[in-house]
Each structure stands twice: as structure tokens, then as C-alpha cells.
Amino acid sequence: MDIAFSGFYKKDIYFRTIWWIYKPSTSALIIRIAAFLLFGALYTATIINSFKADGASSFEVARMVRHLITFLILGYILFQPYINSYRKSSELWNDPVIRRNITGRVSTTGIIIDPMKEWLTWDKFVKVNHQLDSIALLTASRMFVLLQRDFFQDEQDWKMFQNMVAAKVQEVIE
Numbered sequence: 001m002d003i004a005f006s007g008f009y010k011k012d013i014y015f016r017t018i019w020w021i022y023k024p025s026t027s028a029l030i031i032r033i034a035a036f037l038l039f040g041a042l043y044t045a046t047i048i049n050s051f052k053a054d055g056a057s058s059f060e061v062a063r064m065v066r067h068l069i070t071f072l073i074l075g076y077i078l079f080q081p082y083i084n085s086y087r088k089s090s091e092l093w094n095d096p097v098i099r100r101n102i103t104g105r106v107s108t109t110g111i112i113i114d115p116m117k118e119w120l121t122w123d124k125f126v127k128v129n130h131q132l133d134s135i136a137l138l139t140a141s142r143m144f145v146l147l148q149r150d151f152f153q154d155e156q157d158w159k160m161f162q163n164m165v166a167a168k169v170q171e172v173i174e
Contacts, residue, residue, distance in 0.1 A: 001108065002105045002106065003106045003107070003157045003160055003161055004103075004104075004105050004153070005103065005104055005105070005106065005147060005151040005152050005157075005161075006101060006102065006103040006104075007102060007148060007150050007151035008099065008102070009098060009102065009146065009148070010148065011093060013131070013133060013134050013146070013148055014089065014092075014093060014098070015089045015093070016131070017129065017144065017146045018085050018088055018089035019082070019085045020129045020136060021085070021136075021138060021142065021144060022081045022082070022088065023085070024081045032077065033078065035074065035077075035078075036074050036077075036078045039070070039071060040071065042067075043067050043068070043070075043071050046063070046067055047064055050063070050064060106147075106161050106164060107119075108164070108168075109121060109122075110122050111137070111145055113145065120139070120143075122164075122168035122169055124139045124140070125137040125138065125139055125145075125169045126138060126139060126140050126171065127171050128165060130162075130165075132149075133149045133150075134146060134147065134148045134149065135147055135165055137165070137169060147161065
């Protein structure tokens with residue numbers, strides 16, 4: 001049984017999906033924030049110690065500038081996934097292929113998006129992102145399929161697709 005779908009991506013849903021793909025795991029995010037806070041505290045302590053002395057020498061000022069550069073690099077590392085997701089989603093959104101009418105079929109075999117020749121079988125998907133208005137499926141090679149609720153002709157087709165995803169996709173990545 002095939003369920004046909006057709007529609008145009010909505011920009012906010014598309015950007016949200018790319019953000020989901022690039023979002024770091026919770027443990028990686030905690031480590032990034034902890035490192036940023038630790039080095040921020042060390043940088044603040046260095047500045048306070050430098051100014052406690054009788055005026056800061058040129059050596060102390062140069063050291064503070066080096067630490068500031070390091071702190072800024074750490075800030076970039078902390079925000080890099082969000083910067084990369086916005087840059088990548090903007091780049092992809094500007095591609096006319098993404099903004100064309102997306103058509104295809106969903107079946108018990110998998111998903112095919114026209115004009116692809118091969119089915120993306122359900123076993124290739126390793127992660128799912130359920131939203132009220134869309135479902136994004138991610139493969140191990142970071143290829144994704146985004147299907148929005150309005151791609152389907154009626155609510156019954158959308159529910160059948162959700163049930164297929166729930167039954168067929170086994171998430172192996174957290």
C-alpha cells in the first residue's frame with residue numbers, strides 16, 4: 001500500500017529540521033558549556049589579579065589579550081553547531097531544488113522521493129524527529145527526509161505515515 005505525498009517545504013519547518021540535525025547531544029552541550037564557564041572564570045580571575053597589582057604592565061596586558069582571544073575561540077566552539085546549522089539551512093534553502101514541489105510515495109518498503117530511482121528503506125533511518133506538523137527522518141550518512149503534514153492529501157494518510165514510522169524506524173542514535 002502506497003501513500004502518495006506532494007507539497008512545498010515551509011521555511012520555518014525546514015530550518016528547524018536542519019537545526020535538529022546539527023544540534024549537539026545533551027552531554028556534548030554540557031561539556032561545551034562547562035568548558036566555557038571554566039575558562040571564563042579563569043579569564044576573570046586573571047584580569048582581577050592583573051589589576052590588583054600596582055598597575056598592569058605591558059606584559060600583563062598582552063597576556064590578557066591572548067586570554068581574550070582564547071576565550072573568544074571557546075565561545076565560537078560553543079556556538080559552532082548553531083552557526084553551522086543556520087549557515088547550512090540558508091545554503092540549502094537557496095537551492096531551487098529544495099523549493100520545488102516535493103513528490104513521492106511512502107510504503108511498507110520505505111520512502112521514495114521523485115525522481116529518485118531507489119527506495120530509502122526503513123532500516124536506513126537511524127533517528128526520527130516528530131513535530132506536530134512534520135516528521136524528519138535521518139540516515140546514518142546524515143541524509144534526511146522531511147515530510148510535512150500538509151504534504152499528505154488527508155489526515156488519514158498522515159496518521160498512516162506516522163504509524164509506519166513508529167513501527168518501522170528503530171532509533172539507534174540519541
